[in-house]
Amino acid sequence: MKFFVASGEDRRLTPESRQALRGSFIELSDGVTHYELKGPEDGELVVMAGGLTIPLFYWDGLVTELHARGLRTLTCSAYGRGYSDRVRARYDEALFARQLAELTERLGLTTKPLHIVGTSMGAVVTMTYAAQYPSLVSTLTIVGPAGLAKPRPADPHRLLRNDLLAGVVARMRGRRILQGHLGHNVRDPELGTKLTDMVLEAFRFEGSLYAVFDTLQHLPLSGRDELFRQTGALGIPTLLLWGDEDNVTPLIHLSAARALLKPQEHHVIPRCGHMAPFERPRHVADQIVPFVAARAERLDS
Template identity: 80%
Template sequence: MKYFVASGEDRRLTAEARHAMPGSFIELSDGITHYELTGPEDADVVVMAGGLTIPLFYWDSLATELNIRGLRTLTCSAYGRGYSDRVRARYDEKLFVRQLAELTERLGLTTRPLHLVGTSMGALVSMTYAAQHSASVATLTIVGPAGLAKPRLTSPHRLLRSDWLAGLIARRRGRQILQGHLGHNVRDPELRTELTEMVLDAFRFEGSLYAVFDTLQHLPVSGREDLFRQTGALGIPTLLLWGDEDEVTPMAHFDTARTLLRPRQHQVIAECGHMAPFERPREVADQIAPFVAARTERLES
């Protein structure tokens, strides 16, 4: 799909634009990444990989809860999201895995195994990362993962297979589709408004809608059972979490995920939609922190 600037994208990600933004920025091989590294310096590090549209601020409350529980957290905006660069490379799993690998290495975090958390599309990125860097992953937490819906003719990577059609849909209906998607992510109306404002603010920067639709073209979010099965065979201690009212990746896929991933632990988060780390940060932290601690105790014993 040819790169484009959509209507409403009236800002550019320049050094001046980034100057007033919280967090840190680092230049990696594909572009500049916006990240935050917080919590006790000598603690285990939890690295978080987000979904299709979310910036790193999505993780703020969960990061705070994990920091309180004695864990260090690394959050970032994937390329094309938040205030990381909009790149002209193909937006696929290779790009996002490379971003995480380079970021953790450049920040000196690879001297001990990491605890990886992936939600929605980020779960697919996390599983791919784990397959490629299994020795550096101590635990894997998967939250409301994409990938288990059956492929259909209307699946995004099939519907958008044609560059011409992908560009047409993205330009004409991209923002409308984006807002509709955001409306289904969160159960609580107030949190839904907060999430929408957070995402749409970042989507004022040129190349944002292009990044989303190029991702939908090149990162399949259905028919990924083999990736789940491969992850389950890695032997990495895995925690599976799911919101009981998830409308994006429905609970109907929960048993399939359990069968394929073979998680050590699993938990359904009550009264929660698709974005459990954003909607129920305390409950999610209550699951992750002891899971990480148990693995650390085994490694040190």
């Protein structure tokens, strides 16, 4: 898809504009990545990969919970999200997995295996990363994963194969589609408003809608059973979490995910929509912390 600037994208990401923005920045091979590395320096490191639209701020509640329990965290905005570059490249899982790999290596964080968390589209990215670097993954936590719906003729990546059509749809209806998508993500309307405001604020930067629609064009979010199966065969200790009222990646896919991933543990989070780390950070931390601790103790012994 040809790069475009949509209506409402009235800001540009530059070295000067980033000086006033929250977070840290690093130049990687595909562009500048927006990240935050925080928490106890001696804590086990948890690396988080988010979904289709979200900036790293999405993780704030979970990050606070994990720090209070002794864990260190690395969050980043995927290319095209938050304050990371809107790169003029193919937005597929290879791009995002490469971003994670380069970021952790450049920050000197790969001297010991990492605890990786992926939610929604981020689950596809983290599974891709785990397949490429299995020795660098100590545990894998998958939350409300995309990828298990059956492919349909109306799937976005099928409809958007034509670059001209994709560009027209993105320009004319992109922001409306984005807002509709965000409205289905969380159970609590107040949290839904907070999420929408957070995402749309970052989408004022040029190239944001282009990045999302190019992702929809090149990163299939259905029919990924084989990726789940391959991940399950890696033997990485895996925790599977799911909101019981997830309307984006419905709970009906839990059985398939368990059969393919073969997780050591799984847990359904009550009164929770699609974005469990954002909606129920304490509950998610309650599951992640002992899972990470058990693995760390086995490695130490």
